[in-house]
Amino acid sequence: MARLAAELREENARLREENVAQAAELEELRAGLAVLQRMVFGRSSERSPAGPDGGDAGGGDAGRDRGSGTGKKRGPGARAGRRDYSHLPRFEVIWDFPDGGYCCPECGERFAPLGDHWSGEQLDWQVIVRVAAHCRRRYRRACSCRVPATVMAPGPPKAIGKGLFTNGFIAMLLAERFTAGRSMNSLVTGLSRQGADISAATLAGTCAQAGALLVPLADAIAERSRGSWHLHADETTWRVFAPRDGDGPAKWWLWVFIGPDSVCFVMDPSRSGAVLARHAGIDEQTGQLAADEDGGPRRLVVSSDFYAVYSSAGKKADGLVNLYCLAHVRRHFVRAGDANPAQLRYWTDAWLGRIRDLYAAHDELMAAWREDTAPASREKEAAAARMEKAYAAWDEAITVIEEARRKQMRAPGLQEPAKKALATLDRQWDGVIAHRDYPMVSLDNNAAERMIRGPVVTRKNAGGSRNEDSARLAAAIWTVTATVQVAGLNILTWLTAYLDECGRNGGKHPSGPDLERFLPWNANPEDLRIWAQPPPSG
Numbered sequence: 001m002a003r004l005a006a007e008l009r010e011e012n013a014r015l016r017e018e019n020v021a022q023a024a025e026l027e028e029l030r031a032g033l034a035v036l037q038r039m040v041f042g043r044s045s046e047r048s049p050a051g052p053d054g055g056d057a058g059g060g061d062a063g064r065d066r067g068s069g070t071g072k073k074r075g076p077g078a079r080a081g082r083r084d085y086s087h088l089p090r091f092e093v094i095w096d097f098p099d100g101g102y103c104c105p106e107c108g109e110r111f112a113p114l115g116d117h118w119s120g121e122q123l124d125w126q127v128i129v130r131v132a133a134h135c136r137r138r139y140r141r142a143c144s145c146r147v148p149a150t151v152m153a154p155g156p157p158k159a160i161g162k163g164l165f166t167n168g169f170i171a172m173l174l175a176e177r178f179t180a181g182r183s184m185n186s187l188v189t190g191l192s193r194q195g196a197d198i199s200a201a202t203l204a205g206t207c208a209q210a211g212a213l214l215v216p217l218a219d220a221i222a223e224r225s226r227g228s229w230h231l232h233a234d235e236t237t238w239r240v241f242a243p244r245d246g247d248g249p250a251k252w253w254l255w256v257f258i259g260p261d262s263v264c265f266v267m268d269p270s271r272s273g274a275v276l277a278r279h280a281g282i283d284e285q286t287g288q289l290a291a292d293e294d295g296g297p298r299r300l301v302v303s304s305d306f307y308a309v310y311s312s313a314g315k316k317a318d319g320l321v322n323l324y325c326l327a328h329v330r331r332h333f334v335r336a337g338d339a340n341p342a343q344l345r346y347w348t349d350a351w352l353g354r355i356r357d358l359y360a361a362h363d364e365l366m367a368a369w370r371e372d373t374a375p376a377s378r379e380k381e382a383a384a385a386r387m388e389k390a391y392a393a394w395d396e397a398i399t400v401i402e403e404a405r406r407k408q409m410r411a412p413g414l415q416e417p418a419k420k421a422l423a424t425l426d427r428q429w430d431g432v433i434a435h436r437d438y439p440m441v442s443l444d445n446n447a448a449e450r451m452i453r454g455p456v457v458t459r460k461n462a463g464g465s466r467n468e469d470s471a472r473l474a475a476a477i478w479t480v481t482a483t484v485q486v487a488g489l490n491i492l493t494w495l496t497a498y499l500d501e502c503g504r505n506g507g508k509h510p511s512g513p514d515l516e517r518f519l520p521w522n523a524n525p526e527d528l529r530i531w532a533q534p535p536p537s538g
Contacts, residue, residue, distance in 0.1 A: 031339030157503025171495035181457035228259030239464025287316030324431030487520035
């Protein structure tokens with residue numbers, strides 16, 4: 001009986017240990033499930049107006065007007081009021097009775113006209129697919145001079161020589177396919193709904209031919225991006241269904257690099273640091289940045305998430321500074337609160353408040369820096385004082401975060417999700433405090449995440465690319481269209497103008513100054529003004 005009792009005590013002890021382990025594992029699974037449910041079904045915790053250079057003010061006021069940028073509501077609920085559409089083409093519709101008048105229902109006497117009543121205006125949206133029949137006038141010589149006997153007016157500038165579509169149609173096709181992210185089946189269905197039955201193969205071939213005309217522009221934009229002093233970087237997966245190497249679909253990676261005035265997409269089968277090295281000018285053998293054009297040392301600032309490729313490059317390369325996304329850090333604290341809301345609710349709210357204060361301090365620092373870089377002669381002292389005050393506010397906000405971080409990391413009994421969030425902040429701390437030296441750069445990497453969202457929508461609608469060539473061509477088209485949109489130009493107007501220039505060049509892309517004038521930083525003000533307008537109707 002004594003031996004049996006000892007065995008039972010040992011078994012009870014083992015079962016208690018197993019119960020404790022299972023309870024801990026169950027708690028961890030419940031925390032992970034809560035985080036995943038929040039990520040999939042919950043509302044975003046970063047709904048706030050865009051900052052000056054595309055960043056979000058984390059946890060800011062979501063009730064401000066996102067369209068005007070003034071920070072004021074347009075009316076109750078921030079939705080009242082209408083925008084101004086006076087710049088759109090206007091046509092009048094006259095409504096009358098069937099017989100052109102009205103008669104008395106008793107005696108039949110016609111009513112006398114009393115005038116018109118305008119009941120209001122409405123926006124009308126029409127999609128028209130039509131056939132453009134081009135007629136070229138011919139003329140015969142009426143003199144005896146030694147010139148050609150007959151002449152004919154020049155025809156339309158065709159970007160694709162024997163193509164079926166006008167340049168405006170091709171511009172709309174590229175915009176819908178790549179900018180709006182519609183699948184080819186969706187485009188075919190939409191065109192057939194308007195009475196134009198066009199095969200998917202015809203549209204795909206047109207995209208390939210038109211995209212090839214944009215490749216020289218994409219190369220020039222990529223070269224511009226490589227010379228930028230600051231880059232927002234991000235990457236996402238891309239599916240290639242029939243790669244040259246392999247029998248089945250392959251997972252490729254779409255990278256985006258955003259400079260001050262350029263957006264460059266890179267399609268590559270690898271997610272390694274070699275892609276970043278090639279684009280940023282980092283020697284893969286030494287890990288150092290290539291020398292500047294004048295032979296001196298080069299500096300590069302990279303805003304990114306916590307992917308190891310970026311941090312590894314920053315540790316190796318002299319002159320490369322990592323700025324880590326504070327919005328990513330904030331999400332770890334939000335997820336910690338979701339994992340254990342009963343015990344970490346107030347802890348999470350306190351941390352979100354500290355991060356909100358840091359965002360506010362950075363916004364003021366950015367505004368002060370802009371005022372200080374080019375102040376008027378009589379405002380230099382005021383701008384310098386504002387800059388000093390903004391730095392003091394930043395130092396105070398970052399000190400509060402650092403003291404709370406160190407104190408809580410030493411405190412016993414903290415929940416595991418909170419420990420993980422603090423550990424993440426500790427690992428990325430150097431990349432967070434480095435923002436102090438670069439007030440012109442946003443605290444987060446939302447600019448790159450927003451920019452890559454368009455291709456992600458295309459991936460969800462179309463699945464990916466059929467082969468490697470079409471995948472790389474898609475990256476080139478996104479490079480051009482995104483750069484044009486960042487410059488504030490209308491993509492349809494700009495694409496039509498560029499395709500017209502290709503048509504005047506015999507269906508080939510222009511070169512030299514004729515090509516460079518279509519780059520936003522080289523275009524003259526008149527072209528920029530025209531390309532910023534919607535395409536003319538009719």
